[in-house]
Amino acid sequence: MLLNSAPVLLNLALLQFPVGTQVALVRQVIVIDDEGKLVPTALTESLQLRVYQAITPGTRYTNYINGPSSHDQDFFEFRMNRAELFARHSGGLVAMHPGETEYATFSTHGMDAFESATPLERQSVILDRCRSCHSDSGIHSVQSRLQWMKRSQDVRQHDNDENHRDPIAWETDATIAHKLHQPEFKLLQRLWDGAGLS
Numbered sequence: 001m002l003l004n005s006a007p008v009l010l011n012l013a014l015l016q017f018p019v020g021t022q023v024a025l026v027r028q029v030i031v032i033d034d035e036g037k038l039v040p041t042a043l044t045e046s047l048q049l050r051v052y053q054a055i056t057p058g059t060r061y062t063n064y065i066n067g068p069s070s071h072d073q074d075f076f077e078f079r080m081n082r083a084e085l086f087a088r089h090s091g092g093l094v095a096m097h098p099g100e101t102e103y104a105t106f107s108t109h110g111m112d113a114f115e116s117a118t119p120l121e122r123q124s125v126i127l128d129r130c131r132s133c134h135s136d137s138g139i140h141s142v143q144s145r146l147q148w149m150k151r152s153q154d155v156r157q158h159d160n161d162e163n164h165r166d167p168i169a170w171e172t173d174a175t176i177a178h179k180l181h182q183p184e185f186k187l188l189q190r191l192w193d194g195a196g197l198s
């Protein structure tokens, strides 16, 4: 088997956006309805923001965490809290504070804090973790730029499909299609059918 181990290099000719640019990621809940179908909703479960206070040039190599531009940005996150949501406070969103910690559930590479054979993994600071994926210089730390490329390719292939022109509908369709193929969702469907719910 041939393995291509050449590193993916950044294109430094890509134009930068100005200092002061802010980017946001809004995640909205897709629920399972009473027929077992996946349905998108307008309920926001988290809002993440990054603010570029500087744009320090870097090298062509991605440099997570400690590269020259790793302290250019401020990081913010707001999460849905059920009590706040039902009390109708601020759309149910609460801010994560600097220094606030938790056990990671995203991108843990299969490591489980409680079932690990090695001593218990420690909790980490929520807003410090952002740096491990968003440290490169300006536009190079915008991770969704790869999705934009996938979408434009898809839009060209499905010229007549309305949903492929609206970026949110495109993202929602792609997410639902992905979920439908996951083994745990198939298992849920089997349990659902077995229980005679559909």
Ligand code: HEC
Pocket: 023, 024, 025, 048, 049, 050, 075, 076, 077, 106, 107, 126, 127, 129, 130, 131, 132, 133, 134, 141, 142, 143, 144, 145, 147
């Ligand atoms: C394990 C890697 C990882 C970590 C840690 C991470 N992100 Fe991201 N982030 C991503 C990826 C991948 C995307 C692109 C998602 C997409 O294309 O739908 C993204 C997208 C974003 C975006 C939209 C703009 C962009 O870069 O595309 C914002 C804003 C964002 N993240 C903020 C944060 C904040 C704030 C934190 C910390 C609380 C954080 N991220 C932690 C991987 C990560």
